[in-house]
Amino acid sequence: MDALTASLSLLRLEGIGPASYWQLVERFGSALAALRQPPENLTRKLPDRARAQLAEFQRLEMDSELGQWALAERQRCAEECIYLLHWEHDSYPALLKEITRPPPVLYLCGNPDTLSLPQIAVVGARRASRAGLDNAQAFAAELASSGFAITSGLALGVDAAAHKGALQGAGKTVAVLGTGVNRVYPRRNAVLAEQILAADGAIVSEMPLGTAPEAGNFPRRNRxxxxxxxxxxxxxAAVRSGSLITARLALEQNREVFAIPGSIHNPLARGCHHMIKHGAHLVETSADIVEHLGGLLSGMAQQPGLFEEKAATAGVSLPGEQGAIIRALGGDPRSIEQLARDTGGDTGELMACLLHLELEGLVEQLPGGYQLTGSGARTLSALAES
Known part of the structure; x- marks a missing residue:
């Protein structure tokens, strides 16, 4: 029995997850050696069903329930063109192997070589603001065009915007699922998943085929x-969120963490501010990230034209009233009353201008007021330069 089949069999044992798997492998030397141990040598907490599974495996090996499941799983993957990457395999991503107790087996749809590219994870809120979605997509597009693969979780909100940005930047992107790779979740992003594969990207999971989207799977996905x-x-990100967990895990894994600051009035900026206080790099453009990590792209052409250069040269032409509103909004949400006072305009004309700016994607409406989107913030920078 090879190492992959033995690992699949051990992971199928009732009550065994990645942490228990590594405890057993570290103690006995291999997954197969662990499977051949008497139940009392493994753990006192081994469920009764697991003891029965183990006893059957030791009698029948490949003809046991565990062995047959592992063979069937390998056959299904072969039929569906899904790669199985064992942690000892040369194609297993080297960076991932460095973390504490990495996934023993990865399931992968798409191009396995994508996992060897330098990757930037882009994460954030599912219910992000328009400005957050704009920033996720724009940062991802610029980073992808600079040579980084963009990695995220295919969730709604920031994750989806990041994957779309990578595709927009003609780069590659990796979607890591908390389900089986043949069960895309959420279904609303099924078309996006197809686009990722069509662009030579990859969809990855450590979960067996067909695994449902259970809540406990997603923290494992984040690591x-x-x-x-x-x-x-x-x-x-909010202060209590899965995205913040991902950022904390990155720090624990000795990886760089970057955060985009926001308004002190935006609850979704608090997670970013929290991480900046605890070691994340504050970034305002993708150039900040490329400059910090660009040495990892040796041999790759870094394409010019990052945010600040585009904003300065794009040439902004807005009617005076709309430009005044953009300037008045600045970096913080403002109420209608505040905007009317700051611009000195008539309320009816102000509402018409705000509607036009909203349709142009430069502002977004919030409860009690308006704020700039990512495009609006870049327009503000361009106005300041003009």
Missing amino acids: IISGLSVGTLLVE
């Missing part, structure tokens, strides 16, 4: 996102 990446960019 893979950060573990694959040389750095993690936090776009928007």
